[in-house]
Amino acid sequence: MDWTLITFLIQIGLFALIGLLVYFRSRRAEPKREAKPKQNVQELQRLLQLRARKLSVPLCEMTRPVCFKEIIGQDEGIKALKAALCGPNPQHVLLFGPPGIGKTCAARLVLEEAKKQPDSPFTAESQFVELDATCMRFDERAIADPLLGSVHDPIYQGAGAFGAQGIPQPKPGAVTRAHCGVLFLDEIGELHPMQMNKLLKVLEDRFVRFESAYYSPDNANIPQHIHDIFQHGLPADFRLVGATTRQPSDLPPALRSRCIELYFKPLGQKELVQIAAGAVERAGYSIDEEALYRCALHSHSGRDAVNIVQLACGIAHGEGRNKVERAEIDWVVKTCNYTPHIEMQMPLQPRIGVASALAVANAGLGLVLEIECMAEPSNAGCCKLELNGIFEEEELNYNERKLRRKSTARGSAENVVAALKNCFGWTCNNMTIRFNIPGGIPVDGPSAGLAMTIALMSSILNSPADNKLASTGEIAISGEVRPVGGVSEKIKAAFAAGATKVLIPSANWDSVYSEQDERIIPVTCIKDAAGLAFPGLHLHEQICALSLEAGKLNTPIVNKGADTTVLASHI
Numbered sequence: 001m002d003w004t005l006i007t008f009l010i011q012i013g014l015f016a017l018i019g020l021l022v023y024f025r026s027r028r029a030e031p032k033r034e035a036k037p038k039q040n041v042q043e044l045q046r047l048l049q050l051r052a053r054k055l056s057v058p059l060c061e062m063t064r065p066v067c068f069k070e071i072i073g074q075d076e077g078i079k080a081l082k083a084a085l086c087g088p089n090p091q092h093v094l095l096f097g098p099p100g101i102g103k104t105c106a107a108r109l110v111l112e113e114a115k116k117q118p119d120s121p122f123t124a125e126s127q128f129v130e131l132d133a134t135c136m137r138f139d140e141r142a143i144a145d146p147l148l149g150s151v152h153d154p155i156y157q158g159a160g161a162f163g164a165q166g167i168p169q170p171k172p173g174a175v176t177r178a179h180c181g182v183l184f185l186d187e188i189g190e191l192h193p194m195q196m197n198k199l200l201k202v203l204e205d206r207f208v209r210f211e212s213a214y215y216s217p218d219n220a221n222i223p224q225h226i227h228d229i230f231q232h233g234l235p236a237d238f239r240l241v242g243a244t245t246r247q248p249s250d251l252p253p254a255l256r257s258r259c260i261e262l263y264f265k266p267l268g269q270k271e272l273v274q275i276a277a278g279a280v281e282r283a284g285y286s287i288d289e290e291a292l293y294r295c296a297l298h299s300h301s302g303r304d305a306v307n308i309v310q311l312a313c314g315i316a317h318g319e320g321r322n323k324v325e326r327a328e329i330d331w332v333v334k335t336c337n338y339t340p341h342i343e344m345q346m347p348l349q350p351r352i353g354v355a356s357a358l359a360v361a362n363a364g365l366g367l368v369l370e371i372e373c374m375a376e377p378s379n380a381g382c383c384k385l386e387l388n389g390i391f392e393e394e395e396l397n398y399n400e401r402k403l404r405r406k407s408t409a410r411g412s413a414e415n416v417v418a419a420l421k422n423c424f425g426w427t428c429n430n431m432t433i434r435f436n437i438p439g440g441i442p443v444d445g446p447s448a449g450l451a452m453t454i455a456l457m458s459s460i461l462n463s464p465a466d467n468k469l470a471s472t473g474e475i476a477i478s479g480e481v482r483p484v485g486g487v488s489e490k491i492k493a494a495f496a497a498g499a500t501k502v503l504i505p506s507a508n509w510d511s512v513y514s515e516q517d518e519r520i521i522p523v524t525c526i527k528d529a530a531g532l533a534f535p536g537l538h539l540h541e542q543i544c545a546l547s548l549e550a551g552k553l554n555t556p557i558v559n560k561g562a563d564t565t566v567l568a569s570h571i
């Protein structure tokens with residue numbers, strides 16, 4: 001038997017068997033390759049069908065402004081924004097204001113206006129790139145960064161266009177897409193601190209650098225454009241427009257120093273009525289004037305007014321009517337728990353121990369606060385302070401260290417007592433002094449010190465202060481009225497509430513105030529403020545009378561001569 005021949009035949013049989021297996025497997029795989037394009041076509045058709053099906057446009061989108069005239073109540077803010085962006089040297093801008101007042105729409109429209117200017121660096125190709133800082137998460141690996149871009153290294157990207165060759169692929173971010181245009185960052189105050197620092201670097205350099213351990217300048221397989229990106233970065237010459245509802249002090253000073261700060265004011269009742277009327281008109285309905293004012297009363301923003309109107313129009317549509325009446329508005333605000341927007345007004349009648357203070361809310365909204373004070377004798381042996389409606393303590397962080405201290409509002413009340421002693425010789429031993437700030441919102445900050453002083457003097461003198469006077473200012477122990485922030489917003493709120501005089505610190509005085517209104521009065525110390533708060537009152541005579549009343553002030557009052565004479569001379 002020839003074993004060589006047998007071995008040869010066995011090998012031939014094995015080769016033939018392997019060939020048959022490969023042949024049948026390839027034949028079996030061919031239908032799958034043919035079915036794959038058909039499957040892609042079906043998925044594409046299904047996607048196109050989904051895109052073709054749409055709902056009607058919501059009323060909130062229909063009422064979105066498309067021109068400057070449709071942005072209600074922000075004429076001054078739009079004028080300032082145009083001045084910052086429409087010139088030959090546009091600036092970085094920070095927009096402050098409550099939500100739903102048109103900051104985003106204004107920025108978008110201003111860019112289109114800037115494109116029309118012959119001396120503007122913005123061209124027709126300039127893009128308006130919008131991002132929401134609250135949705136951007138910081139990635140320490142720099143794999144996915146929608147703001148600055150990222151480097152997709154081969155270890156993470158798999159088999160991509162250059163991944164199989166081990167070539168890093170830089171992905172441009174929003175700062176590069178906004179090159180020669182505007183980058184709008186909504187809620188910029190929510191940006192991660194690391195991203196904020198990187199953004200500041202980009203604002204200085206006007207380009208973005210990329211780094212990767214997989215990049216080698218000597219690698220000939222890397223395309224030339226990737227070499228250029230790693231060596232020179234990606235261009236990022238844009239203008240930043242950041243919008244936030246926070247206070248300016250909540251943003252990093254490094255960012256604020258690089259930007260112009262503009263303020264969009266909150267909407268008043270008049271502006272809310274206009275927004276509601278426009279929403280009703282675009283919806284194809286009519287509305288009573290009384291219903292409009294009812295809608296504006298329960299709206300805290302333009303979005304609230306549109307939402308109330310949309311529900312009311314839906315009710316009218318269900319009943320077959322084309323007119324919205326007050327009954328529909330009342331039902332909506334009751335069912336949806338819309339609280340009325342009550343604007344604080346100055347007291348109608350003067351009251352003992354009551355003064356009006358000025359404050360600023362988080363959204364840059366000026367507020368009028370009522371300060372109540374009652375001073376009564378006690379046997380405590382010292383001055384006892386009780387405060388209601390303030391933060392008692394505050395916590396500060398410094399380089400991983402925490403500092404806990406009394407709130408500045410409580411410290412301001414203690415300074416008021418000391419200032420009265422230093423300026424008028426009044427001592428409040430064996431007295432209980434109660435301050436109350438109604439409203440339910442805890443108050444912090446030293447700016448209510450001047451109003452506290454007036455309220456306490458009114459209680460001790462048993463004489464009401466001017467009920468049409470509002471004040472703001474920090475009180476020092478010496479009686480000096482020190483500067484505070486947000487004076488412009490406070491002044492607007494005071495006049496809107498019906499104030500006839502507004503007292504501000506002399507350090508906050510600006511010549512523009514005298515040009516606008518003579519009712520804005522600067523004061524240097526509490527003696528000036530007392531003369532304005534108690535017109536015609538002879539303080540020296542009042543002090544002598546009080547010294548004879550047992551229990552009111554149980555320690556002798558020092559007569560400081562000219563300092564405690566007729567304060568009406570300061571008017």
